[in-house]
Amino acid sequence: MGRENKVEPQTESGPGLREGLLQERVDSKVRCLTCERRCLLPPGGTGWSRTRRNIDGVIYTLVYGLISSLSANPIEKKPLFHFFPKSFALTAGTWSCNFACPWCQNWEISKSLPKDQNYGYGYISPEEFIALAKRYRRRGTSISFNEPTLLLEWSLEVFRLARREGLYNTIVTNGYMTAEALELLIEAGLDGANVDIKGDGKAVREYCQADVEPLWRNCRILKERGVHLEVTTLVIPGVNDDDRVIRSIAARIREELGRETPWHLTAYYPACEFAAPPTPTATLERAYGLGKEAGLEFVYLGNVPGHRWENTYCPQCGSLLIERRGLSIAASRLSGRRCPDCGREIPLRT
Secondary structure (H helix, E strand, O other): OOOOOEEOOOOOOOOOOEEOOOEEEEOOEEEEOOEOOOOEEOOOEEOOOOOEEEEOOEEEEOOOOEEOEEEEEEHHHOOOOOEOOOOEEEEEEOOOOOOOOOOOOOHHHHOOOHHHOOOOOEEOOHHHHHHHHHHOOOOEEEEOOOOHHHHHHHHHHHHHHHHHOOOEEEEEEOOOEOHHHHHHHHHHOOOEEEEEOOOOHHHHHHHHOOOOHHHHHHHHHHHHOOOEEEEEEEEOOOOOOOHHHHHHHHHHHHHHHOOOOOEEEEEOOOEOOEOOOOOOHHHHHHHHHHHHHOOOOOEEEEOOOOOHHHOEEOOOOOOEEEEEEOOEEEEEOOEOOEOOOOOOEOOOEO
16 A cells, blocks of 8 residues: 655755654654554655655655645634534644545645645744644634645644643544554644544545544544544545445444544535535535434534534434524534533543
């Protein structure tokens, strides 16, 4: 599943260059232990994402603090529906990715490097990032837009600083980091994560050129370690919209992560190198029904603004609890964390 490591001139310098935390020597090469590709880098070589290089026998990240995208986003955009509702997180991302998804909605940054583009925010130190979050009175941080695993070293510093300032920390991820990298993030202060399960083993292998099992392992670790977890599946015609695939994902969420784990089924639109038609709303509604049939208590539809299944309903009595309109909350009937009609406790992090 790996692509050939490239050997390029070692011209990188400046603030984006930082020694990587997770690596091991293998003779004259060095293995990167940041993501599950575990690329073996020859002298001067880069790995799959091209964001880490073997320089004189040591792996360096080339994108430390190099920010392609910066925005104050509602937490519902991640999407995280059961985590500090109505709050905003200062969100940052860098460049490139460790997946090969041909439909990527953020392909301008996920399939590029800083040297390829003339836009972005340049270098932002962890201290500057947290200062921005405080200045604009944001409740927390989020590493998103592209795959946050590639910003591991920077994210750890951000999370530690955020914790000291009473801010929460979140990531939106494909989940393909090593267990060692995930443990570092949790220890540094990771509070919430949305993991994108892109399909069954066949779909992830064919389209992402990756193994689906580390994603599920990492989801289990997040749950076991008390990190708030929500799962997203971008439902793509011809890729993962088959009933068998949807049922298999729903069953694994229920059995391995728990029936209260929120599952977001989101509509795909053509982007990047993929031209399949947009996901019909009827397909999403069928998938929603399969999720509920599997016993999941909180299933949501995404990218269909105004749909009734964007809302949160009590899994016990069916009462409407949180009404959403797009990325905003229009109304909430919750009494604390309980349904006002039947008293059922709703799993929310607040």
